[in-house]
Amino acid sequence: MITIDRIHKSFPLKGETFTALGEVSLELADNEFVTIVGPSGCGKTTLMNILAGLETPTSGQALLDGKAINGPGPDRGVIFQQYALFPWLTVRKNVEFGLKTKGVGREERRRIAEHFIELVGLTQFADALPKMLSGGMKQRVAIARAYAVNPSILLMDEPFGAVDALTRVRLQDQLLVTWSQEKRTVVFITHDVDEAVFLANRVVVMAARPGRVVEVVDVDLPYPRNDELRLSPAFTALRNRVWNAVYHQETPA
Amino acid sequence: MTTLVESPPQQRAGVPRKKNRTLLLNAISIIAGIGVWWGFSLAGFDIPAPPEVLKRYGELIADGTLGEDIVASLTRVLSGFVLGVALAVPVGFLMGWYGTVRGLVEPWVQFFRTIPPLAIIPLAIVLMGIGETPKIFVIFLASFLACVIATFQGVVNVDKTLINAARVLGANDRVIFARVVVPASSPFILVGMRVGLGSSWATLVAAELIAAQQGLGYRMQSAQLYYDLPTIFVGLITIGILGLLMDRILLLAETKLTGWQERR
Numbered sequence: 001m002i003t004i005d006r007i008h009k010s011f012p013l014k015g016e017t018f019t020a021l022g023e024v025s026l027e028l029a030d031n032e033f034v035t036i037v038g039p040s041g042c043g044k045t046t047l048m049n050i051l052a053g054l055e056t057p058t059s060g061q062a063l064l065d066g067k068a069i070n071g072p073g074p075d076r077g078v079i080f081q082q083y084a085l086f087p088w089l090t091v092r093k094n095v096e097f098g099l100k101t102k103g104v105g106r107e108e109r110r111r112i113a114e115h116f117i118e119l120v121g122l123t124q125f126a127d128a129l130p131k132m133l134s135g136g137m138k139q140r141v142a143i144a145r146a147y148a149v150n151p152s153i154l155l156m157d158e159p160f161g162a163v164d165a166l167t168r169v170r171l172q173d174q175l176l177v178t179w180s181q182e183k184r185t186v187v188f189i190t191h192d193v194d195e196a197v198f199l200a201n202r203v204v205v206m207a208a209r210p211g212r213v214v215e216v217v218d219v220d221l222p223y224p225r226n227d228e229l230r231l232s233p234a235f236t237a238l239r240n241r242v243w244n245a246v247y248h249q250e251t252p253a
Numbered sequence: 254m255t256t257l258v259e260s261p262p263q264q265r266a267g268v269p270r271k272k273n274r275t276l277l278l279n280a281i282s283i284i285a286g287i288g289v290w291w292g293f294s295l296a297g298f299d300i301p302a303p304p305e306v307l308k309r310y311g312e313l314i315a316d317g318t319l320g321e322d323i324v325a326s327l328t329r330v331l332s333g334f335v336l337g338v339a340l341a342v343p344v345g346f347l348m349g350w351y352g353t354v355r356g357l358v359e360p361w362v363q364f365f366r367t368i369p370p371l372a373i374i375p376l377a378i379v380l381m382g383i384g385e386t387p388k389i390f391v392i393f394l395a396s397f398l399a400c401v402i403a404t405f406q407g408v409v410n411v412d413k414t415l416i417n418a419a420r421v422l423g424a425n426d427r428v429i430f431a432r433v434v435v436p437a438s439s440p441f442i443l444v445g446m447r448v449g450l451g452s453s454w455a456t457l458v459a460a461e462l463i464a465a466q467q468g469l470g471y472r473m474q475s476a477q478l479y480y481d482l483p484t485i486f487v488g489l490i491t492i493g494i495l496g497l498l499m500d501r502i503l504l505l506a507e508t509k510l511t512g513w514q515e516r517r
Contacts, residue, residue: 043344054417084418088513089437097432098422131515149422 002028002051002153007060009046009211022210022215023060030152031183036204037196037246043211044189044252052078052194053188064153074098077146077184083138085130091141092118092126098149116144119178136160136167141240143178153185160195172198176225193246197239198225206243215245262278301483309483318472323491325467326352329385333392334450340393341400341449342442349408349438350430354360362401368397370456374463388460395456396449403445407438440511447503454496 009021028034036044049055050062053072062069064076072078076209095113104112117126120140130138139159146154162169172195179186190196196203197219205215209239219238223227229235270495274309287303301309348362370391377387411434419433461470470490475485504512 012412052421054420072417072421072423074421076421078418078421080414080418082414084412084414086415086418086433086436087515088439088511101419101425129513145422210355213260244454 001029001065002026003063003066003189004028004047004072005061005063007047007050007057009043009050009055009057009058011245015046016055019210021057022212023215024211025060026204026213026216028185028187030185030250033179033186033188033199033201033202035188035190035200035202036205037190037193037242038205038211039198039246040191040209041208041211042206043208044206045157047206048078048157048187048189051153052076052155054078062085074102074149075151075204076148076153076155077151079139079146079154079159081158081161083135083142083162084131085138085141085145087130088131089123090127094130094141095145095148099147102149116147117141117148119181120144121174133249134167135163136171139163139171140174143175147178147182147184151184155188156186156188158189158191160192161190164241173226175199176223182221193239193243194230195237197235197242198230203238203242217242217245278334286291297334299482301486306483306486308396309487310416313484313487319487319491322467322472323495325465326461326469327459327495329461329468330392330450330453334388334396334453336389337393337396337449337453338400338446341397342404342446345401345404345442345445346430346434346438348405350434355405363395363397366398366402370398370452371459374460378464383464388457388465391460392453392457395452396446399449399452400442400445403441403448404438407441407445409436410441411437411515419451440507440514443503443507447507450499450503454492454499458492 004024004026007021007024007230008019010019011015012018024043024047036047038044046055050057053076054067056070068230069076086097089097092110092113095117096109099109099112114123114126119125120143122137122140122144125133125137130141135142142159143154144214160171163171176199186199188196188199197217203217204213205217206212207214216236221234221238273370292299294300297397306333310319344354344358348358349355373394374387377390381390398460413435415437416429419429424432458470461468462474465471465474469492473485473488476482476488
């Protein structure tokens, strides 16, 4: 379970204090799929970096199963928007990277990597270099790489932000298939309202200046989710609610 | 994830044909160049014709002079270059990785970079005599300066996202250095090595023109005294070919080691 306890983050910017996160508190249950949606500057990436341990909050704390997060760890896998694959390593070696730092033996590494490469449907590209892959394929490798170290939490920072709209829909479907086979707690950041509603158990809507949570919307739609659901009235109703929360935010004076 | 919806970017077709065409154009250009040279010599310009230079090549190879000169020059350049690179790579890494080292080393590197290595020769000869030491030292300096800057730039330019990606996969600083920083900066280092080798080679020939008893530069210098133009041509062509060969070898290493790069 993740507990975000009154996290506040500010830093000096051109002689003034810039508040990235006002005061944010949230609780995420195990194996929950939570999406965070909001305009740019609402601090969603800062929040994710704090959970990843790449940034520290100015005050407040983030807890993972009751223990304070200070620094990155293999219990939390991160998927970056820019893929961040090691371009000199093959798909297989990329997926094995975290296992190697953990000290997992060669045979075991290979077995685990093979499993997750298959899970994301890239078996025939296992020995290809990242430069041979399209954007969507690269992001699937990054997902396999994050899964391979067996984290209890996956943090995804606009992972499909750089791919085209058609590929994006396919990647969303595939991510849900992967997640249903290998359940993890997922924190997924996006600025796409449809994406946020389609994937999540719960949508957290954030606002900017200062970064804060304005609304949390429960998405009580059943999994597996498919195209039919995307077009259903229930989905549209939720989508409209989130849309209003994102785009009709009252800006404080 | 059962279906594969995307295909990887296609390799551009027609590359081999283009390559053949380039090679053909290269060959035509070289033959035409030799023709022009021959033409100038026939037209009465005071330069030796290609057959004359070829004949001198034969003589210098037969009496062993050319071989000895090449060995002497290559030994100097390679020892200076290897020493320079061997010191530049660790120093460049330290400069990129530790701010303290950068602050201490950078002013000196930047200062000496503005001095052409050749300008150090008079000082080197006074301090180190006229033996091999001053020549190797100057070459060492030339390759060190080129390579240290490139390595440093390589480390500084490592994508921060890659470092973060390694960190969240459980890598500590040592692992990040060995498995992210070193491979990510290798393209820069290899470019630095190529630049360093080029400037070493240029510096060497000039150093031999000033003070040497053997070597390609020395051979041309002494030929000048006897107005021996064919020998000067032999020297020039040999220097060019050897320089090109060394560059090609490094280029091959570069392609092999850094072929993973995405070229845009």
